[in-house]
Amino acid sequence: MTPPDDPAIVRVLAADGTFAPSPEAERYLPLIDALAVDDLQTFYRDMVMVRAFDLQATHLQRQGQLALWPPSFGQEAAQVGSVRATRPQDHIFPSYREHVVATTRGVDPIDIIRVMRGLTHGGWDPTDPRNGNTHIYALVLGSQTLHATGYGMGLVFDGRTGTGDPDSDAAVIVYYGDGASSQGDVHEAMVFANSYRTPQVFFLQNNQWAISVPVATQSRAPLHQRAAGYGMPSVLVDGNDVLASYAVSRVALDAARAGGGPQAIEALTYRMGAHTTSDDPTKYRTSDEEHSWAQRDPIVRLKTYLESKGAASVFFDEVDAEAQAYADDVRVRTNALGGLDASDMFAHVYSEFHPLMAEQERWLADYESAFEGGAS
């Protein structure tokens, strides 16, 4: 059984773009009905824009501008749906492939580029309101789930959640992958989250692969079933259906913020591209599989649906043009990125004075200036 055919799945749009809610989707339909055409167009635009950016970044890597690029290609619906379900006060803890999530919350794509270019380990300041409470990428798989839980504990302790007002009650959403689900930290995050009843959504993007390892190696049982063991509600969603992803995320986030404790979502999706630009998926997966998933492309699906709802082709053209401009702008700005100052290395290792930093920074400056002076 291909996972997306699991009867328990929440799906609103069929792979061919028709409106065909699965039985499990019934309860979410009021939320879908409440979406205006504008909202759907926003979802569509989000996905197209970031796909263009993602493709651009892949090209930039090929041109030697980036050290590495992990594409979000194929996972746009899972990401847009969930992030559009967040509220402004929510905190977002991505893993490292959540380009759609980050940019939709306000992160400047160039900041992601800077990470992958080797200019910074972080990229953006999560405390800067422009970044929409988006925390930086986590490269040690699973580590971020505990940070999210800790943040959620803080929300509980501060009474910033669970008061009953969805416009001020905050929640946390943390993203992780099918591979990361095997890490001990993810388990511990669920233990703590359920112990402290954090207002938290564990959002698992099951894109079928952890580099070359299929999800079946991580688990023989559907991953969303893990949640029940902690006493946590969970839902399986078609992650290539942006409407379903939106609806389940909205419900889960609002349940969490209302004091319902942590919630789990498994979004079935597919990494349509390589793991990263260093990877060659032909080594481990069939083109049949890739083709079958190409039939479920999340952007095509929503486009077909929008067309069936009467969206004009000019809309699509506009979005394409906008996406192209967005991606071009990233290229231009990437090419204009400057370098780093060696002393940056020492500046933020500690928040407070540290003698070794002062000493080594001074040594390096002296050494480099002696060098420039010609002495060696």
Added chain:
Amino acid sequence: MTPPDDPAIVRVLAADGTFAPSPEAERYLPLIDALAVDDLQTFYRDMVMVRAFDLQATHLQRQGQLALWPPSFGQEAAQVGSVRATRPQDHIFPSYREHVVATTRGVDPIDIIRVMRGLTHGGWDPTDPRNGNTHIYALVLGSQTLHATGYGMGLVFDGRTGTGDPDSDAAVIVYYGDGASSQGDVHEAMVFANSYRTPQVFFLQNNQWAISVPVATQSRAPLHQRAAGYGMPSVLVDGNDVLASYAVSRVALDAARAGGGPQAIEALTYRMGAHTTSDDPTKYRTSDEEHSWAQRDPIVRLKTYLESKGAASVFFDEVDAEAQAYADDVRVRTNALGGLDASDMFAHVYSEFHPLMAEQERWLADYESAFEGGAS
């Protein structure tokens, strides 16, 4: 709801010793019926003997003979039931409170004493047939679950399991506690066990406490429910009912050895004593709670049942005498234990030659002999 009243529990003997199988116990009754009176008497003897030993060890600690003693008091039925369900070829991975398990498999109690006296970190040789494939105690909580899983992988790779012959197919049983269940290693052990379908039983003794922390802090949901998330069958058993513990363990072990993959058991029991001799439970739990569990004493329960089946009082007297002699013997041998040779420290750090060991051992020997010679 007190956990032992969970309707899903497997229980054969009620707390008052009457034969009163719970609905979930029905399927195990043939196994219980197959037990001869001799078997029941063996279970009884095991429990009484080790309780006497356990009490003796506690006294020895109070007398300054041991650094520490973690009592098994109260958990005898969970341990005897499960270990008597193993077969000779099985491998046992205890945590650190499994005195009943270890001694029933053949470990000399003095070897456990030696660990707690500070004479050895290991105590016994798991490769010595006399120790019944009992691995040594694990003090880093949860770490042993991965070793058990790795061992189980080895059994699979070597074809030493799953052939269909229960007399030669081997299984592994690993013990851990409700507190340890929160550790990432336990999760990872379950992930690997299910991925490689190891012939393994995860035996959780939920004794309600992790030192001073109640099980509710580790999980709001019953812990046995975790197993389903990995695709692993699980069962909840009254761990103070030795018959039920035996039956569920037998079934799980045989299912595992037959190629059914890993299995989970949660045995609800109670740590009737202190966490260790360093602990003072009055700081964190009520005497009401202790009294209510005293009513469920596993030894009393089986004794009442045996009496109801017509066991003669001479049998109980004999067991008591035997237990007393056993405990006395431990005391005598403890008092006779010798010391250690300093060079032991260097002997087994590596299996092969290591220059630093040779050098430091020589240094120490020279230093000590210079000392004895009066030079300082």
Added chain:
Amino acid sequence: MTVPSIGTATLTMPFAKALNEGLRAAMTDDDRVLLMGEDIGRLGGVFRVTEGLQAEFGDRRVLDSPLAESGIVGTAIGLAMAGFRSVVEIQFDGFVFPAFDQITSQLAKITNRHEGALSMPVVIRIPYGGHIGAIEHHQESPEAYFTHTPGLRVVSPSTPNDAYWMIQDAVRSSDPVIFLEPKAKYWMKGEVDTAQRAVPLHASRIVRRGTDVTLVGHGAMVSMLLQAAALAEGEGVSCEVIDLRSLSPVDYGPILDSARRTGRMVYAQEAPGFTSLGSEVAATVMERAYFALEAPVLRVSGFDVPFPPAKLEGVYLPDVDRILEAVDRALAY
């Protein structure tokens, strides 16, 4: 730094109690301070360092965490992101390793990763070291793992007064601090001046003046060094004793100054010697005080073996005799 005396409030109390009082003061000063750990609430910790604090500050500020060290440190990091200052207790030294990734790859590096946009005021208290006759994993001295990790500060008090002040300073620090508590000292009584701060967190302290050999160590080693110095004095050897206090950064100024004055140094620690903090201090002192030394810096340490069973800890751990043997060797150069 001369501070006008504002009257003294000197109390005598055991080391563990001084930590308890220091934590109480830190929690009273700043209601963002939380304590987290296994059994620290109702039980007050296995060494009773947090005794009474949950009763006083409530279970939202003194948390009995689930039993998972990576979880504890990882959630402390998330709490720091939410503006809290967590003090984590690791129950025993040997149980810090499951949290190692969260400490070294996360806690230590998060401020740097954020280019200073986030600080990480998390203290990790670790009862460490031997001398209590415990079973395995309850007597490790893991300082080298942490001092080698950029982004961490590592300190260790050796007296009740330092315990009282250093824990408060550690809590106030905006950087992560590994706070190593010599468990052999928990029951040692000493004077605590609750009115006046001792030396700064990262200063070393000369605890005995001397002219022939400098002895350096931290934690439980300090009293051992003082005993050795007293015995050496009887044989006409004058030892200066320095309590490191801060293991990262090391306050090299007074140490180098002392080495230059005495020309000889012995460094003592409980941890295995190979690639240890003792290696670092020895190498740096020999490099920087090169011309002033009359002998190499000698190291006295645990052997390069796993901490042995308790009955051998007396042989494993450096004692006064082994320190004196090194002093003799240093003098023989």
Added chain:
Amino acid sequence: MTVPSIGTATLTMPFAKALNEGLRAAMTDDDRVLLMGEDIGRLGGVFRVTEGLQAEFGDRRVLDSPLAESGIVGTAIGLAMAGFRSVVEIQFDGFVFPAFDQITSQLAKITNRHEGALSMPVVIRIPYGGHIGAIEHHQESPEAYFTHTPGLRVVSPSTPNDAYWMIQDAVRSSDPVIFLEPKAKYWMKGEVDTAQRAVPLHASRIVRRGTDVTLVGHGAMVSMLLQAAALAEGEGVSCEVIDLRSLSPVDYGPILDSARRTGRMVYAQEAPGFTSLGSEVAATVMERAYFALEAPVLRVSGFDVPFPPAKLEGVYLPDVDRILEAVDRALAY
């Protein structure tokens, strides 16, 4: 050790291929040898070190593990208990820390804990170090954490020939071996003599003779040291270069001998300097070759900061110039 020459079979191949061939030979020699790790099977590892081995030996001997490092090392331990010899691949240096407890408290100590009744023939291969312009966690040099841990052996080859033989010797060892593969060297070609074993696993090797200064390092640093030596020669300075090869134990004999001959030593490593292997070697050489040295042992290392973003790795990592600067300083004493 003189072995009668049994004919040579010298092939030229890249470092990664030499490891691959070494693993193939080890697996052929002993069918208890298993490979475990993330993406090592069908993909052949992210550096292709295990390429083709799953196809050749089957998926029961080359396991694509679930994604959990503690799980991988912990199950490798259980497999060792069941009589297997596992070679674990950690995908990148920065991802070894989740396995830290299983490595330091379990793997390293199990033989000792069992008083020798069980051996632990587990090899942990870690692609380590910088020079490849990678993102965070992909360029660490974590050797000090392991060399400080009793019970582990730690080695690092610097040439294809050593890669080929040392991996086989590591697999044959009955003790756990941390096998650090300098990822900067994976693509470097060199001659491999498949007929005749090189020096023993724990021997250091003098790779260039010299008389004025001894340069010591391991992994990718060795070729850097050789370049520095070549440049120094142009300025009339004769450098001896020693490839450590074994980081624990350190083969001190040849190192001390060299230090005594040249009187000067520079130690170079990529890892941060504080409490590092460089501290250890420097301290020990200064202690043991005390009277023979003309200058302190100088250390060149990564700065005591988290490994910086790739665009700064050229500044962070010791290079030929920084080595030469230290050589000059050593000579100036």
